[in-house]
Amino acid sequence: MHLSDGVSGAAVSEAVALQAARWFLLMRSGEASAADQARLQRWRGADAAHEIAWQRAQRLQEQFGDLPPALAVPVLGRGNSVDRRAVLKAVAALLIAPSAGWLAWRTAPVGEWLAEHRSGTGETRLVRLDDGTRVWLDTASAFDVAYGPAERLLYLRAGRILIETAPDAVPEGMPGHRPFVVACAHGRLRALGTRFDVRDTDTDRSRLGVIQGAVEVRPAQAPELSMVVLAGQQAAFSSRRIDGPRPLEGQADAWAQGVLRARDMRLDAFLAELGRYRPGVIRCGAEVASLRISGAFQLSDTGTVLDSLPRALPVTVRYRTRYWVSVAGRDA
DSSP: OOOTTTTTTSOOOHHHHHHHHHHHHHHHTTOOOHHHHHHHHHHHHHOHHHHHHHHHHHHHHHHOTTOOGGGHHHHHTOOSSSOHHHHHHHHHHHHHSHHHHHHHHTSTTHHHHTOSEEOOTTOOEEEEOTTSOEEEEOTTOEEEEEEOSSOEEEEEEEEEEEEEOOOOSSOTTSTTOOOEEEEETTEEEEESSOEEEEEEOSSSOEEEEEEESEEEEEETTOTTOOEEEETTEEEEEOSSOEEEEEEOOSOTTGGGGTEEEEEEEEHHHHHHHHHTTSSSEEEEOTTTTTOEEEEEEETTOHHHHHHHHHHHSSEEEEEEETTEEEEEETTO
């Protein structure tokens, strides 16, 4: 992208960019008052850097008219579906370095912050769609809905969702029937009347678990490699291949009831999974990583789960802060 009139070459500090981002989002919200308009004019006239940042924001608006209106939400304090500071920083990045900032804007995690439906760390919730389909969001997850005349499409932006599909208004096999499809990082899934779990928490692959019915999997870059995964099966897939199917382990939907079920799970894997439901970091010492743990653990109180570990295993749990936890051997 090229910005003329000296706007692109001028230096804009992070502090000024954040101020300009707040004004930009407020003005786009449609809820700015006359007093807000007057304050903006005073802010623009107070410093040359303010005016440069504002002109850059206006130029971005001209060249990229699809900046989502939902960005106004965190500034106005309406709802909690968007991380206010994260969104402001994303817009500010566009004003500091437009080309690099726009690249970041079009990729994760910005798309996650602005998804139609999302959950925070440690939060799970249920969304009922217009056709009766139910979608549970796991911790730190996000998805968008794009229903159209040809298909009912969900985009999994981040994390994990559990889907219980409802029949389309037009029965299968009849003209106008819309298949239910989930697009995720590594491919597309077509539901065949079902309840299934999709997970995009790994960088190299996505994971599918089918609880009822069946789901067809097609890798993004090798759609000819389709596979139908049946109830009681799971499969992992990258953008080029599918691994599986193999038997589904445990209760794939236990997390939707707020439970983490472990059956002879390695401690390092258990702590990595538990860590998804709490802010901060959980470190696992190499000397205890291979210890095994089984049980059902309440995800609503991860602190209690951590504190219970020394009663079940030869480990010690140390808190540097509430957000930095280490699990190590008792003699470490």
